[in-house]
Amino acid sequence: MEYRIQETAICRFGRELFEQERAKKTIERYQHQLRAFAQWTEGRTVTKELTVRYKQWLMERYSPASVNVTLAALNGFFKFMGWQECRVRPVRVQRRHYAEPSRELSxxxxxxxxxxxxxxxxxxxxxxxxxxxxxxxxxxxxxxxxxxxxxxxxxxxxxxxxxxxxxxxxxxxxxxxxxxxxxxxxxxxxxxxxxxxxxxxxxxxxxxxxxxxxxxxxxxxxxxxxxxxxxxxxxxxxxxxxxxxxxxxxxxxxxxxxxxxxxxxxxxxxxxxxxxxxx
CATH class of the missing domain: 1.10.443.10 (Intergrase catalytic core)
Incomplete structure (x- = not known):
């Protein structure tokens, strides 16, 4: 079976998240990430290999935290669609034991x-x-x-x-x-x-x-x-x-x-x- 992300499926996924009482901002963010992934695939069939390549593409451009937000959206969608074999692991990051001074408000x-x-x-x-x-x-x-x-x-x-x-x-x-x-x-x-x-x-x-x-x-x-x-x-x-x-x-x-x-x-x-x- 060929898996391709359709706008109708993204909307259905959004309704599912709403029924799960997820926050409006979370739903919007997940749908945005899915549309970005769909655009990146350029119509290609979604496979585990393709998703791993997308994960690597993200890691070259964004922080691990941002990558994991995207992967959470994709994995949630794949589970919803029954595409279990397409799911990928999040990026593992060792927890930092100190705060970054440049980001902390004193x-x-x-x-x-x-x-x-x-x-x-x-x-x-x-x-x-x-x-x-x-x-x-x-x-x-x-x-x-x-x-x-x-x-x-x-x-x-x-x-x-x-x-x-x-x-x-x-x-x-x-x-x-x-x-x-x-x-x-x-x-x-x-x-x-x-x-x-x-x-x-x-x-x-x-x-x-x-x-x-x-x-x-x-x-x-x-x-x-x-x-x-x-x-x-x-x-x-x-x-x-x-x-x-x-x-x-x-x-x-x-x-x-x-x-x-x-x-x-x-x-x-x-x-x-x-x-x-x-x-």
Missing amino acids: REEYYRLLKTARQKGNMRLFHLLETICSTGIRVSELRFITVQAVKRGRADICNKGKYRTILIPRKLCEKLQEYCRERRIWQGSVFVTRSGRPIDRTNVWAMMKTLCAQAHVDAKKVFPHNLRNLFARCFYQKQRDLEHLATLLGHSSINTTRIYTRTSGEEHLRQIERLELLL
């Missing part, structure tokens, strides 16, 4: 972003940055920070089929209540667009990028998830409680949480140098 850089947002008069962005960084929520969970949640001091979050409750720091509650009064936001999400819709990842990302130059922070470090990373690192440095941190972040596996506990590359190097194994 506390000082975070403060500079806050000060810049305030100087620019963008109080929505100022409070948004503080909210993500002081609670550790995902940017997609901002919609659960409502006027009612701020009054209660806690937010009930439903994400990826899981429920959890996060506590909102008292000082942040006071700030957000004052912000809502000034903006005449009486109900619903605190962080909304001009049209009144809950703000999304794209909006936040674009707003954050406007701060980089004036705050003197490398743009590669400035994205919403890095605020969550900073919260996790600061919490772990203070508490050393990995299980509690996993609960706060909404992780199903504690192994996912371990990523946030890595020391910086410089600290890792200092630890090695303390061994004093050189003359």
